[in-house]
Amino acid sequence: MRAVLTVCRFSLLECAQGRPPLLTEVEHFVALVTGLLERLLDYRTVMSDDSRNNRMSCTVNLLNFYKDINREGMYIRYLYKLRDLHLDGENYTEAAYTLLLHSKLLKWSEEQCTLQLDYQTPQSQRQLKETLYDTIISYFDKGKMWEEAITLCKELADQFEMEVFDYELLGQKLNQQAKFYENIMKILRPKPDYFAVGYYGCGFPQFLRNKVFIHRGKEYERREDFQSQLMSQFPSAVRLNITTMPGDDIKNSNMQPGSDIQCFTVQPVLEIPPRLKNKPVPDQIINFYKSNYVQRFQYSRPVRRGKVDPDNEFASMWIERTTFVTAYKLPGILRWFEATSMTHTTVSPLENAIETMGQTNEKILTMINQYQCDDTLPINPLSMLLNGIVDPAVMGGFAKYEKAFFTDEYMHEHLDDRDKLMRLKDLIAWQIPLLGRGISLHGKRVTDDLRPFHERMEECFKQLKKKVEKEYGVRELVKLRKSKKKKKPGRGSMVFISEEKERSSTLDKRLSKKQEFRSDTNLSEPSESSGGLVNSRSLPTITGLSLSVANGSEEVESARSKRDSKSVSVCLPSDRTGDRRSKGVINLLFKTKSSSKPEEAKTSSEPSNDASTHF
Template identity: 45%
Template sequence: MKLKPTAVFLSSFPAVYSELLKLFDVREVANLVQDTLGSLPTIMHVDDALQAVKLQCIGKTVESQLYTNPDSRYILLPVVLHHLHMHLQEQKDLIMCARILSNVFCLIKKNSSEKSVLEEIDVIVASLLDILLRTILEITSRPQPSGSTMRLQFQDVTGEFVACLLSLLRQMTDRHYQQLLDSFNTKEELRDFLLQIFTVFRILIRPEMFPKDWTVMRLVANNVIITTVLYLSDALRKNFLNENFDYKIWDSYFYLAVIFINQLCLQLEMFTPSKKKKVLEKYGDMRVTMGCEIFSMWQNLGEHKLHFIPALIGPFLEVTLIPQPDLRNVMIPIFHDMMHWEQRRSGNFKQVEAKLIDKLDSLMSEGKGDETYRELFNSILLKKIERETWRESGVSLIATVTRLMERLLDYRDCMKMGEVDGKKIGCTVSLLNFYKTELNKEEMYIRYIHKLYDLHLKAQNFTEAAYTLLLYDELLEWSDRPLREFLTYPMQTEWQRKEHLHLAIIQNFDRGKCWENGIILCRKIAEQYESYYDYRNLSKMRMMEASLYDKIMDQQRLEPEFFRVGFYGKKFPFFLRNKEFVCRGHDYERLEAFQQRMLNEFPHAIAMQHANQPDETIFQAEAQYLQIYAVTPIPESQEVLQREGVPDNIKSFYKVNHIWKFRYDRPFHKGTKDKENEFKSLWVERTSLYLVQSLPGISRWFEVEKREVVEMSPLENAIEVLENKNQQLKTLISQCQTRQMQNINPLTMCLNGVIDAAVNGGVSRYQEAFFVKEYILSHPEDGEKIARLRELMLEQAQILEFGLAVHEKFVPQDMRPLHKKLVDQFFVMKSSLGIQEFSACIQASPVHFPNGSPRVCRNSAPASMSPDGTRVIPRRSPLSYPAVNRYSSSSLSSQASAEVSNITGQSESSDEVFNMQPSPSTSSLSSTHSASPNVTSSAPSSARASPLLSDKHKHSRENACLSPRERPYSAVYPTPVEPSQRLLFNHIGDGVLPRSDPNLSAPEKAVNPTPSSWSLDSGKEAKNMSDGGKLISPPVPPRPTQTASPARHTASVSPSPAGRSPLKGSVQSFTPSPVEYHSPGLISISNSPVLSGSYSSGISSLSRCSTSETSGFENQVNEQSVAPGSGSGHSGSEEPVRRESKTPPPYSVYERTLRRPVPLPHSLAIPVTAEPPALPPKPLAARSGHLENGTRRTDPGPRPRPLPRKVSQL
């Protein structure tokens, strides 16, 4: 047959079918057409032109009237399918083949009620099903064409073949399926067919297979698929179990079933009620049907289940997370079966637990699962394992997974909110800690570290961000181990990644003003640079470290407030529910603002208006209750805070950082409340809160781990109130003197609050409550506490007196009347402190300013010392011990106050800290702040006389200031010298030493040099100056031998010692010289103004230590004489002295010296203790610890460089 005539014939042959039917029977015509088409050559023996003509002829035949007749169709169908099979097998003319097949299946559907259709389907299944499946697999595996026209054509072809397959499967009955399965000669052929059809089904349920709005088509396809799977599952059970088990085909089956259930188009919960109803009526819930089939097939596996553990845990878990109760009830028990078989295989089910945990995180983060699922999961599995031998470990696994679900659900809910708030951060911290502590999942732990880090950066919590990144940094070592690419990190060595983390952490600590922690990391990375001789980077790191030190000293940091927050009620997330936290507030955030912020984060919460612990009804309420109040941080270590000379901007860091413990006080009255004096019954309920982690940390709040509640008696409360107020006063005074305070208003308000309250009641109420005989007799166990309270009252009077002197120095002119009022009220307050009925020997505790002496820091530059600073005076320089003048104890004149600041510029080493301590005088109810800290007396306080009224301006004498180690009792708080005085001191010779007191005998002036630190230890008692009748002077620090001019080296005369009379006497006025001199083998000291006081006076003398304003020096010979009744003599010596003339201001403490002194009984005498105060080490030296027997080590070694702490310690 020639090509051209054949093509012409085939193109015109279908046109004669109608004419032939007029002449012949339909069967005859069908047989003729069958013979003609059957005689055509196969695709391998004709060219493309004839192939196209042949397919066109077949297509027209299928569309003709001849093919619509069932009898003729039955004859023609085999030959049509034969040619289609040949073309599909060679993947030729697919478009035409698809069109022909579509017409074939349209006629079958139209005539589906006819019996002949069943036979036709048998033919189609036998000849075309297999090749149709392969064609769909081939087409879908090809990449789509780039052109839009070709892409649409490709999609049309794919859709037509898929529709043909679905139409065929939909027409198949039980008999067709059975015939199909019986047609396979071997299990390998059946296996290949099942794998093939399962793969095609997975393709058909892809979301992109049909347009999004083709819901009906998707439902039809899914109905066909599930029907087919139900038929084919029998073939799996019969042919591929027991010894014929085939993992691949079973795995393909389960995978198909899982993705079938998870299809978006089958999630009826997302449909409208009417649409859902229609779907259920026509198809039912196909997810439940498939879930039941999965469970049935799983149960048939038997011991082969082990092949799918843990591989199928994730897919099955995904199915159970679908919010369909019936589906969950069917699928969740499979996990119990997995646990059972895993237990039988390995003795545990760690693989099951690990896979459950890994998949839960990813699935729930996608929005799957809910609270109902958590409860159902827990209840079903707990019930299933009740009778298992491994019940205990099973309960532990279920509890762990359930707790993880709680946190994952909370995390997902919190992440839905727009802004970063405390809930997001707190939830992430809860989940992060859970992965670390309970699950030990390092990779998940690291992922959530970075999620939390990003949240902190968005919220500008830079300190918390640094702490968070430290968690990852601590997992790495300084090694060259290669690390894979992870998150945003490239492939790099462990050393490089750790270096990168260190630099990022330092940057965040810098931005968060947590420079101390940044310094620790700078040192660590600098050590690494140094070990590699990377001096370039080492230099940069050292400069960065130095810049952090500068920022500590120069920049201001706000101390945040802390708040305790209780979350009560079942409506809170699990990580907050019925728990209490302590939160670190933002800058400038006070209680009201914080409470409003919390209410904004929890808009449905109710703020509780009391601080009492809630009852069980609140815990179980279906609501949200917030209980918020401020708490006080309690630093764990007081070393830096109690060390003298440490600037406030350094101490402020340790007050609010690394805090584990917080405190809250609730006052209440126990028993009958005394309306006249409520302090008698005022108790305090003190609640101490201990956190799981210190603040600040990886979060701005941490949960309270433990709480302790104690009750403080009224006396204990009074003691603490006075301690806190005294500390506040000392801090303000120190800040004022060191010019850290921009204005004097805070000091003014504090002084006014204390003095005015004292005048109107104040501390006198404590006297009435606790110093009366009735209380002392009824509370004999409170003897020490009563003594402590009186010490604090004396100390407060001392601080107030000095504070008034400082206040007078800096107070502006418009506030002078207020200052005068404060001075007047202060003396009223002092007069009210006469506690004559109280008989106890109390020694006032030493008074120390929080910043040490009110002066600049050690070795600081002049500009940073004070506005007046012009030069740095080296440590232990003679200029560090200036001569001072002592004025009347009742003198707080403005002239004297002006001179309070004149010593600051002279003592710049922190070793010469001027410590403020109360006077040990028996007549003192207030400390002699104005006394020289460097002048001590060997005579007992009871042996000295009060100053005479004539000694208003100069009633005693002082030597030059001694070193701090020579100051066991009192201290003065100098302020920077005025420029004129500084010029004067610059001309003082190098050899100046303290001048001897002509009123003291030689043994009284003798002191033995003792090596020691230069700062006094406030925690030690002063040593008694008499030991077995022999007078002992305080130790003097070693001094380098220096030379001075002859005028400054006059010999001291040491008269014989004589006993001092305890009777009242007077001391003639003496104007000390600022010039110091050497005495061979002997250093003399002056009579201590600290120990001077009147036995008959109810008010102690307040002495002022200041530098004279005049610069003239004259020699005065025999100017001092023995005080009447003192019993001690002294031969005068010619010494250069500085003349001065003091004129009291119109109003000052000078005026108060004319008041009649109030005598105190002898029982109130405060004896001098027998031991001088112990001296703490220098700041850079190691602190000597206390031995077990209470003695102090005498051989402190050098202070080691502090090692960097881990994040848990930062």
């Protein structure tokens, strides 16, 4: 059939060559018909296929084609075909995004709708749009995409209040919206995994051949389960056990079966919504954006380069990182989108060490935050995390980083890495007060049978603290006065998305009895402001706290009064009152004491130029 189509196309173009006035119109007509027939042939091929994913892909190709040529009726028909496929697979979020495309074609007016579907009844555009919104909201609710449902609730509420003055419906919609906000804060939403899937070889259909797609997994779906389901759709395909791009011999293979599938897990890259920057944001809200509204994904593969030290693998541990960018953000009208670009970068062993230390500090903060907010959590995960860091017999801690990078030989051979070395030292120094807070929390929660284990961990921490503070300086968490307002339960932890710009000394204030830690992700971007001195980029992110670094210098002492008026206060996570900044306020000051190596300590508190590793 495709061969016949090709012959007809060339015949028409050849006939038009003798009629120049018609040539442009004939070329446009041929391109239009060819594009439609190719998509219809793909659609016909997969409709008898058991693969629902292939049917969805071909349906999307057709509806996009009809949209491009402005055939609204056919476009809407295929939207509903796609919606039905999603509902069959219980893909409620994708079904909602599909219907949302239809709703965007409608206006808030009393103008009558054109009947596009067989079962559609005469109604105004406003009526149809309201009906669609209610259906879409119910789909988003089932898919736990309450953020999107709230957006539509707000739009409907605005119409009920300002346009149609239906206060009864307004009240219902506001109640529904309030329920969605409550769900966001109280209901657990597991993060889906994302998988890169490549289809290589001439044995695949044209719309898949030699392309890479990023798939969004279902809740709790493991890569093995996803891969098994994927291979069942292509029984004759061969699974590639490599994560690098295959060569042309595989891509252009015509030999049977001529189809190879590559599948591996990728990590979504957080994209910070502008409205959340420089604001205190609860964990439940931030965690949503770590796996939703994402368009960039990364895969990191460790490789060995140069001289390999059998006793210290970190010195030669390089990372080859591939970044994928999809055509659209996920989730969307499909559970997968094609990767339209791929870039490759290399991370040096030192940069890898900085990333690893930053991730470890974030992990400590996350777990402290979780245990501080929920007394019902089992103690074992916290025990394993802390012991794995402070006990050298378990994981070795960061001692191997010191042997690999903090030597005269390495510094002499890598003069350009001075700032990165200082950043790594700074991260190590900041890990001590975080570990101290974690161990203190562990001691309050540990059971009697684990008390000997806790005491050994405390002893290991004392030795580690003494060594680190001697080598890299002291970092302290100084707790300042907080309001004595009564707390209300249920508030999640908060992320404060900024860093204070002034160095300052310790305030002479009364200490409070409790600290609240920030969530696992610092969402601030490195400041480019030239005014003032910027804090160390290795500062941990702490809930409800004002961050600053003091080194005891005379210049800083003279700036004390300025800092007092510029400290930022953030409400405690447990508050729910309207006056958020008057309840349970804590200011936290990070103090960097002068160590036995003053020059090194001073340098370690300055920001690194390596913005890519800021967390």
